Amino acid sequence: MSSQNPQQQVRRRRVFYIPGYDPYPPRRYRELYRSEAQAQAEISGYDIFVSAKSGDGPYGWSVNSSQDNERIQTDVEVLVWSDIVRDSMARSIPATYWQLLRTAWVYISTGTLWRLMRLRKGPVIAALYPVGMLLLQLLVAMLVIWGVVAALGPWLGSWGWLAAAAGGYALLWWFRRIDNRLFVYYLMHDYAYSARLRGRTTPELRERLRNFTDLIARALDTDVDEVLVVGHSSGAHLGVTVLAELLRRQPPSGPTLSFLTLGQVVPMVSFLPDAHQLRADLQYLSAQEGLFWVDVSAPGDGCAFALCDPVAVSGVAGPDKRWPLVLSAAFTQTLSAERWRALRWRFFRLHFQYLCAFDRPGGYDYFRVTAGPLTLRDRFANRAPSASRIDQTVSKYTSVHA
Structure with missing residues (x-):
């Protein structure tokens, strides 16, 4: 070889x-x-x-x-x-928010996120971007629901509550539809796939x-x-x-x-x-x-x-x-x-x-x-490695045996 x-x-x-x-x-x-x-x-x-x-x-x-x-x-x-990537991305909106919680928990509870931040800030910011954007989208949807409820006030019946909830969900659906410009769901699925089995x-x-x-x-x-x-x-x-x-x-x-x-x-x-x-x-x-x-x-x-x-x-x-x-x-x-x-x-x-x-x-x-x-x-063969490379141990987990 x-x-x-x-x-x-x-x-x-x-x-x-x-x-x-x-x-x-x-x-x-x-x-x-x-x-x-x-x-x-x-x-x-x-x-x-x-x-x-x-x-x-x-x-x-x-x-x-x-x-x-x-x-x-x-x-x-x-x-x-x-x-395999497409299959892993076939998730509903509620399932994606569950992925957010589960993935964030894995990286934060294990201390992995803090170790990654000691390397380069760019990819960590990229990892936090879908978390922040998904939470922002959820907040906007909740504000829409609150706005409908506040506007209708005492005239709001059961159908009105349903309409308000449907409006909020429709907004979340629209955010997902334009994800080819935002890359929020794409990145969330990416990080969730890596974290799903905690590195396995x-x-x-x-x-x-x-x-x-x-x-x-x-x-x-x-x-x-x-x-x-x-x-x-x-x-x-x-x-x-x-x-x-x-x-x-x-x-x-x-x-x-x-x-x-x-x-x-x-x-x-x-x-x-x-x-x-x-x-x-x-x-x-x-x-x-x-x-x-x-x-x-x-x-x-x-x-x-x-x-x-x-x-x-x-x-x-x-x-x-x-x-x-x-x-x-x-x-x-x-x-x-x-x-x-x-x-x-x-x-x-x-x-x-x-x-x-x-x-x-x-x-x-x-x-x-x-x-x-x-x-x-x-x-x-005659190139020296980059002088600004990072080559110290940073990971908390270094075991090579399960």
């Missing part, structure tokens, strides 16, 4: 992309890749062409690129779990991750030069579990195995009391010679635990820890001042910037990583 040869030329690559908590179909990632790859190619001066995938297997696309006088062919496949992986997701492991294992038996696993947002900790299981199964051999995590939110799960398996996977993967793991984030991304070493802050870094190499995408430097101003307050868009074009690309370029002539190891 890993080659130690210096500057290994990559001519064929398999990329497995693990999305975050996203209910949308995988074709949106193909269109994002296609449009942003073309934009980056025009900026950086290389050629890249995206076409439909041929054959069976997971949803994906093919990439042909000419970079640094080399031609590279890449097959990208999306490891889909959006159906749900049975249906655990089975899906085993399927992902099988797909990657089969790719390592092909004649490609590199197998690259990319985990974005929540997909980062899913990738940790998948690759830890893979490396426990079989010894390193064949193509180079690389792991790229982007905008990770690992502490939201690894800090929970029952996340024993995830912490064990982090500890195991961080010590393996059979892969090269780079973690890229940016302080400008308010939805990620930027520059927080997920192994170290989770309290499971051992003496033989090698990974991850924590690097900054440095949005304020790699985006022009004009583009940074346009994106600065678009928090969810910035959370996807790692998958997009940079108009002032630095050391990190998603399309060179996924479609260029160098392995992840060769591209970043």
